[in-house]
Amino acid sequence: MSEHEAVLQVEDLTVSFPTEDGLVRAVRGVSYELRRGEVLGIVGESGSGKSVTSMAVMGLLPASARIGGSVRFRGQELIGVPDKRMRALRGGRIAMVFQDPMTSLNPVYPVGDQIAEAVRAHNDVSAAQARERAVELLALMQIPRPRERARDYPHQFSGGMRQRVVIATAMANSPDVIIADEPTTALDVTVQAQVLRALETARAATDAAMVLITHDLGVVAGAADRVLVMYAGRPVELGGVDDIYYTPRMPYTLGLLGSLPRLDDGRRGERLTPIAGSPPSLLDLPPGCPFAPRCPMRQAICETTEPEPVATSEPGHLAACHFSADLEGKRPEDVFVPSSDDPADHAADHAADDAAAGGAP
Ligand code: SF4
Structure with missing residues (x-):
């Protein structure tokens, strides 16, 4: 496989869960490709479908899930492959790092033994060689006194160190793909930075x-090459990290940026512009754009027609918004208002501005 070929290709992936109240449409048409060495950040609020997408890729969804579309790993279709084959891929060619390191670590075995076991599961090496490799991996993860610490149990490590032990285990078999699901969420900012460095x-x-x-x-600002933003189970923006941060073309992305504290020169201490409201229920999605109830830019078409992701003026940058071109040059504070103000008023102002400027696009 050449370095330019995609190692992972996800195409029009859909996932829904039947429930007593109806069908929960958790993922609705996610597509992306990943090449070796590339980092894709998938960003969204809880319930956006970002984790379900990756659980589908890893074959970890419950049997009741209805999965459509295609997930190809090195050209091989993964949707529908037997559990045994998926188990062999997981932990081997596709490694995972979850939010809670204790999901992956066994509390009753020393961490060195657990890493060594992962090494031996997929490599024909002696127990002594596997233990030596475990110590090397702990050292690479900047665990102090790795030979000594290899004999310690998970509870003897801090949360951030435990996560680095999990990353060492994930590396044990030189995987082709590492999927890290909220790996820094439970950690404070300094420890987050250490875990992100360990992932890098x-x-x-x-x-x-x-x-x-x-x-x-x-979190993805300094870590990802490309970013996929998800909302209500849909990909709403995909682009290079600079496209997403400097020229977002979907109001939701702009709103997420406005919710981040700014630390760069000249903007430190600026007022945040959070997105008012909450995501829609995936059981009962509104017609039209799912972000419309929270979007200060919404207009009549947004209430009836869901926008498809379409190419913007930058190569490889897609956005799902009827008015993405109107976002050019806009800052979060130009679109979103402080949470005490009513977004509906702002939408009315926006419509009035358009009318004054010669009609809505
Ligand atoms: S399509 Fe309409 S409601 Fe949806 S994000 Fe764009 S402007 Fe807002």
């Missing part, structure tokens, strides 16, 4: 492709 070390050492799933656009 793992990616660089293995040249794996990485999917970094987070609710925090700030």
